[in-house]
Amino acid sequence: MKFLIESFYNSITAATAPPIPYREIILTSRIMDEIFSQLRAARAENAALCTTLDRIRPGTA
Amino acid sequence: MLKVAIIGCGKIADSHAAQIQRVKACEIVAVCDREELMARQLCERFQIKGCFSDVKTMLTEAQPNVVHITTPPQSHHSLAKLCLDHGCHVYVEKPFTLNTMEAVDLIEYAETKWLKVTAGHDDQFRHGARKMRELAAKGYLGSGPVHMESYYCYELGQTSSYARALLGDKEHWVRRLPGGLLHNIISHGIARIAEFLTTDSPEVIAYGFPSPALRSMGEDEIIDELRVIISDSEAATAYFTFSSQMRPSLHQFRIFGQSNGLILDQDNETLIKLRGSRRKVSSNSLSALSTSPNNTPPIRFKTSALFSATTFTLNQE
Numbered sequence: 001m002k003f004l005i006e007s008f009y010n011s012i013t014a015a016t017a018p019p020i021p022y023r024e025i026i027l028t029s030r031i032m033d034e035i036f037s038q039l040r041a042a043r044a045e046n047a048a049l050c051t052t053l054d055r056i057r058p059g060t061a
Numbered sequence: 062m063l064k065v066a067i068i069g070c071g072k073i074a075d076s077h078a079a080q081i082q083r084v085k086a087c088e089i090v091a092v093c094d095r096e097e098l099m100a101r102q103l104c105e106r107f108q109i110k111g112c113f114s115d116v117k118t119m120l121t122e123a124q125p126n127v128v129h130i131t132t133p134p135q136s137h138h139s140l141a142k143l144c145l146d147h148g149c150h151v152y153v154e155k156p157f158t159l160n161t162m163e164a165v166d167l168i169e170y171a172e173t174k175w176l177k178v179t180a181g182h183d184d185q186f187r188h189g190a191r192k193m194r195e196l197a198a199k200g201y202l203g204s205g206p207v208h209m210e211s212y213y214c215y216e217l218g219q220t221s222s223y224a225r226a227l228l229g230d231k232e233h234w235v236r237r238l239p240g241g242l243l244h245n246i247i248s249h250g251i252a253r254i255a256e257f258l259t260t261d262s263p264e265v266i267a268y269g270f271p272s273p274a275l276r277s278m279g280e281d282e283i284i285d286e287l288r289v290i291i292s293d294s295e296a297a298t299a300y301f302t303f304s305s306q307m308r309p310s311l312h313q314f315r316i317f318g319q320s321n322g323l324i325l326d327q328d329n330e331t332l333i334k335l336r337g338s339r340r341k342v343s344s345n346s347l348s349a350l351s352t353s354p355n356n357t358p359p360i361r362f363k364t365s366a367l368f369s370a371t372t373f374t375l376n377q378e
Contacts, residue, residue, distance in 0.1 A: 001076060001077070001080040001181075001183040002080040002083050002084060003183070003186040003187070003191075004179070004181070004182070004183040004185070004186040005077075005080055005081060005084055005152065005183075006084045007186065008127075008150075008152055008177070008179045009063055009084060009086075009087060009127065011177060012063065012126070012127065012150050012177055013063065013086075018177045018178070018179050019179060019186065020179050020180055020182055020185065022168045023261070024252065024255050024256055025157055025164060025168065025179075025180045025182075026161060026164050026165055026168065026261075027255040027258060027261060027263075028157075028180075028182070028248055028251050028252045028255040029156075029157060029158065029160065029161040029164040030161045030261075030262070031251050031254070031255060031263065031265055031291065032156070032240060032244065032247065032248060032251055033160050033161050033239075034265040034267070035240065035243070035247075035265060035267040035269075035287070035289055036239050036240035036243070036244065038265070038266070038267040039240070039243075039267055039269045039284060039287075042268075042269075
């Protein structure tokens, strides 16, 4: 952690680019968004399927 | 002398305070937490003078140049903007924000104010990771990456305090994140892949599920097993694995180019060069994987410094 902190502070005092390119921060976030979106969709699909199966199971109303 | 402040005085704030105090030409002038006791205890542990329970008051009175935000991620975006409004540069603990929209907004806001922000992806700056970056930049891989594999595991045993807190509290802030437990942990492992991608919109295929171990505890809300395929405009591919159950619990990154490959093992602070050319194993070369009695055990370790990365070459049969 020290290296990143020091690099960040240096970028402030020397007016240079920050140690982690902004593109990289955004891309990391974008990939994570996509992962979570797919996991939520899969969970919703699975829940809907379970509901359907419950409905058509013999002996249930 | 840079004046530094910390907002959020939980567990991770201790790591920040300890590391900031190791950096020259800066001083922690204030800490802030809504729970005054938390702020006071952090002040006492690190001999910090400014102790606050209100962010605006702290920013106005302590006037820091840099603020570290170590609160739960739900507040990162709004707190960071508030700090920028007070002319502070901001170090935001991971995950940077709740989503990309917030991330883009925050970065653009900082740029309009000629201030800087960074995300707490500090794993990217450990010795081995820096050496890997340097080798890749020098062309060791022979090209851009052909394939990458990132393992970022977390032992979620019933005995860990984190697991107990998370599993025992249905309202825990980690559960309320858009990506739940994964959201709070995987950014380190994803950032490793992102660094080497050339497209801004990679294809992502994700599959996740609660592990049988979690299900046996009656927990089916938390996803603690994740497998992801990431594709970079058909130029490079990557696998990402998060697991709470696999052992060893790896923190490893593998990258393969057209000439050579590299394996970064964070837990052992080791960087392994994988030579792409196939050749016979000589008697004095390293072959850690071979069981042949003709091969000598690993001997070509270059331990330039204790606690720093070890680089050695693993010949492939």
